Amino acid sequence: MSTKPSKELDPIPNPYPHRDYEITIEAPEFTTLCPKTGQPDFGTITIRYRPGPYIIELKSLKLYLWSFRDEGHFHEEVSNLIADDFIKYAKPKYMELIGRYNVRGGISTNVRVEYVDGEIVR
Numbered sequence: 001m002s003t004k005p006s007k008e009l010d011p012i013p014n015p016y017p018h019r020d021y022e023i024t025i026e027a028p029e030f031t032t033l034c035p036k037t038g039q040p041d042f043g044t045i046t047i048r049y050r051p052g053p054y055i056i057e058l059k060s061l062k063l064y065l066w067s068f069r070d071e072g073h074f075h076e077e078v079s080n081l082i083a084d085d086f087i088k089y090a091k092p093k094y095m096e097l098i099g100r101y102n103v104r105g106g107i108s109t110n111v112r113v114e115y116v117d118g119e120i121v122r
Contacts, residue, residue: 005067009089010060014051035072043101049092079111
């Protein structure tokens, strides 16, 4: 597997498709650039999901998240992009993504995206 940033996630067959269980992934070193200033924005991406037919291989997720490091995105945009791609590749039964972005200029941002029964609900 590559060690370069990638826009691809690696879905792996769910080893327990008959069981309803939950996975929580935290990425506390997420970085993207502010599209206005070009300065780095830091945050934590938390993904909580109930797998459907696939789980996501964690190194591919790490490389995927790394791919945003040199791109300019608003917090709301990048959180929704990550959620959309995760849903596309994992096809979860349920997924919640929370982007918690560090303080910049005295303001912090939290963005929550929730996917239930085949559609984004928040």
